[in-house]
Amino acid sequence: MMDLRELYQDLIVDHNKRPRNFGKIDDTTYYAEGFNPLCGDQLTVYLNLDGDRISKVTFEGEGCAISTASASMMTEILTGKTMAEADELFELFHQVLVGEIELDDDTTLQLGKLAVLTGVRAYPSRVKCATLAWHTCQGALHKQHDGISTE
Amino acid sequence: MNSTAVTDLNSDDQVAQWRADFPILKTQVNGHPLVYLDNGATTQKPQVVIDAVSHYYENTNSNIHRGVHQLSELATAAYENGREQVRRFIGAASVKEVVFTRGTTESINLVANSWGMANLKAGDEVLVTEMEHHSNIVPWQMVTERTGALLKVVPINDAGEISLDDVRGLINDRTRMVAISQLSNALGTINPVKEVIEMAHQAGAIVLVDGAQAIAHIPVDMADLNCDFYAFSGHKIFGPTGTGVLYGKEALLEAMPPWQGGGDMIRIVRFEKSTWNDLPYKFEAGTPNIAGGIGLGVALDYVSDVGLEKIAAHETELLNYASRKLQELPGLKLIGTAKNRASIASFVLDQLHAHDLGTILDSEGIAIRAGHHCAMPVMQHYGVAATARASFAFYNTFSEVDRLMDGLNKAVEMFG
Numbered sequence: 305m306m307d308l309r310e311l312y313q314d315l316i317v318d319h320n321k322r323p324r325n326f327g328k329i330d331d332t333t334y335y336a337e338g339f340n341p342l343c344g345d346q347l348t349v350y351l352n353l354d355g356d357r358i359s360k361v362t363f364e365g366e367g368c369a370i371s372t373a374s375a376s377m378m379t380e381i382l383t384g385k386t387m388a389e390a391d392e393l394f395e396l397f398h399q400v401l402v403g404e405i406e407l408d409d410d411t412t413l414q415l416g417k418l419a420v421l422t423g424v425r426a427y428p429s430r431v432k433c434a435t436l437a438w439h440t441c442q443g444a445l446h447k448q449h450d451g452i453s454t455e
Numbered sequence: 456m457n458s459t460a461v462t463d464l465n466s467d468d469q470v471a472q473w474r475a476d477f478p479i480l481k482t483q484v485n486g487h488p489l490v491y492l493d494n495g496a497t498t499q500k501p502q503v504v505i506d507a508v509s510h511y512y513e514n515t516n517s518n519i520h521r522g523v524h525q526l527s528e529l530a531t532a533a534y535e536n537g538r539e540q541v542r543r544f545i546g547a548a549s550v551k552e553v554v555f556t557r558g559t560t561e562s563i564n565l566v567a568n569s570w571g572m573a574n575l576k577a578g579d580e581v582l583v584t585e586m587e588h589h590s591n592i593v594p595w596q597m598v599t600e601r602t603g604a605l606l607k608v609v610p611i612n613d614a615g616e617i618s619l620d621d622v623r624g625l626i627n628d629r630t631r632m633v634a635i636s637q638l639s640n641a642l643g644t645i646n647p648v649k650e651v652i653e654m655a656h657q658a659g660a661i662v663l664v665d666g667a668q669a670i671a672h673i674p675v676d677m678a679d680l681n682c683d684f685y686a687f688s689g690h691k692i693f694g695p696t697g698t699g700v701l702y703g704k705e706a707l708l709e710a711m712p713p714w715q716g717g718g719d720m721i722r723i724v725r726f727e728k729s730t731w732n733d734l735p736y737k738f739e740a741g742t743p744n745i746a747g748g749i750g751l752g753v754a755l756d757y758v759s760d761v762g763l764e765k766i767a768a769h770e771t772e773l774l775n776y777a778s779r780k781l782q783e784l785p786g787l788k789l790i791g792t793a794k795n796r797a798s799i800a801s802f803v804l805d806q807l808h809a810h811d812l813g814t815i816l817d818s819e820g821i822a823i824r825a826g827h828h829c830a831m832p833v834m835q836h837y838g839v840a841a842t843a844r845a846s847f848a849f850y851n852t853f854s855e856v857d858r859l860m861d862g863l864n865k866a867v868e869m870f871g
């Protein structure tokens with residue numbers, strides 16, 4: 305068991321208290337609702353695309369600190385990225401969290417700010433909290449509007 | 456367990472003696488002595504139950520009801536003795552009324568499928584309450600959908616109580632079944648099941664009581680309660696997982712078709728037509744959880760030795776103490792404040808999601824439940840996604856409640 309402070313780093317506590325890009329984008333066709341059946345958390349991700357580049361991402365919903373902070377950080381990081389880059393980053397993030405990729409200096413660098421969320425690796429039941437917004441974002445990008453589930 | 460020996464002890468000594476029966480309570484979690492407050496999810500097992508299960512596997516393991524050899528005779532006798540122990544514990548008239556299942560969920564599904572498919576038709580009504588566990592909602596949704604019957608819901612008020620006036624208003628001559636929990640797992644509410652049963656019977660409806668939570672906290676007696684079906688799980692009353700009971704009145708069970716087919720539930724099998732075994736075996740297809748049934752019987756005898764009255768008295772004091780302490784914490788709201796409550800304190804905190812709270816408390820060795828507790832309509836009623844739930848058993852202490860409060864204060868500080 306690691307120190308709780310490594311799980312709830314200041315940046316996470318901050319994003320949880322003041323989530324960035326919180327709210328809805330009206331009139332977008334890129335949105336999806338995500339659901340974590342374990343805890344009942346639900347959130348919706350909205351996107352605007354400019355060509356295949358993400359020009360704006362927002363989210364709304366209720367979740368724990370991990371899922372809220374992860375969603376908030378995601379909206380910051382994905383803004384300006386292409387769909388392919390977003391897919392790639394999610395893949396890396398997911399693989400690190402489930403332990404398929406080692407968290408070495410190189411991957412830490414690639415993850416950037418997201419590295420603060422890697423504390424969840426020590427808490428298997430919380431990995432889903434950290435990936436809920438990302439799964440949902442994938443659904444929004446590929447226009448699967450509902451039923452995105454962490455299961 | 457010698458219950459007469461403990462009657463003179465003061466409360467703390469008595470609880471200490473009970474705790475000594477449960478080996479897991481000596482465990483350290485994350486460097487702290489375990490504080491187990493997730494008894495609503497499952498209870499811990501006393502040494503006598505653990506021993507009964509291993510004794511079976513070490514000495515008499517064998518299939519039952521079919522062996523001609525000694526081990527099979529011994530296993531059959533022990534398993535059927537477990538059934539008799541259940542009968543005695545719940546005050547059923549006969550072991551024919553005691554069907555072994557995998558748990559509450561399977562017991563309710565058995566009734567919904569067997570009784571429901573045989574008796575429900577378009578226009579009939581099934582009544583449940585807003586506080587039911589998913590396992591007492593979904594099977595009724597499935598069978599009413601298939602039969603064209605209607606599922607109706609008794610609402611709860613903001614304290615988490617149903618009103619008997621609402622029940623009276625919702626029961627009519629189309630009501631065939633009322634399915635209601637005796638003790639809500641999400642709110643801790645004790646429902647006035649006896650009154651509901653009387654009302655339903657007057658209207659010609661039958662009643663299934665979900666006793667999953669109640670069984671370890673409230674003394675029950677089938678003869679007195681007069682319900683038609685009663686469902687509970689062994690693992691919530693200090694018995695093994697994968698065990699459960701469906702009590703049913705003999706005449707009702709007799710008239711019901713079997714649910715699952717296979718070995719043990721038949722009398723004669725012919726390709727033209729098979730005939731069914733007697734009660735309760737008609738509803739017990741296949742090799743059952745033999746060790747589990749034996750362990751469940753031992754668990755119920757253990758609880759009887761301790762005494763459910765004594766258990767209820769201690770738990771009431773614990774719950775009152777915990778509720779008082781919890782409400783002193785700024786920003787904490789109890790979910791479920793019914794006048795008549797037992798063993799469960801469900802709550803939400805401003806600024807702090809139940810899931811985070813669960814993780815923080817776990818780092819202090821304190822096990823609680825965080826989530827929707829398989830009662831999503833209850834969460835919807837209160838407009839929350841999840842609650843934190845501390846659920847007590849008779850082996851919990853006042854100082855464990857203090858540890859919970861310390862953990863909560865630490866969590867609030869971290870996120871405040």
Ligand SMILES: Cc1ncc(COP(=O)(O)O)c(C=O)c1O
Nearest residue numbers: 558559560588590640667668688
């Ligand atoms: C009120 C209630 N009903 C039914 C169940 C289902 O019990 P099981 O999962 O043992 O079948 C539970 C378990 O949490 C419960 O609390």
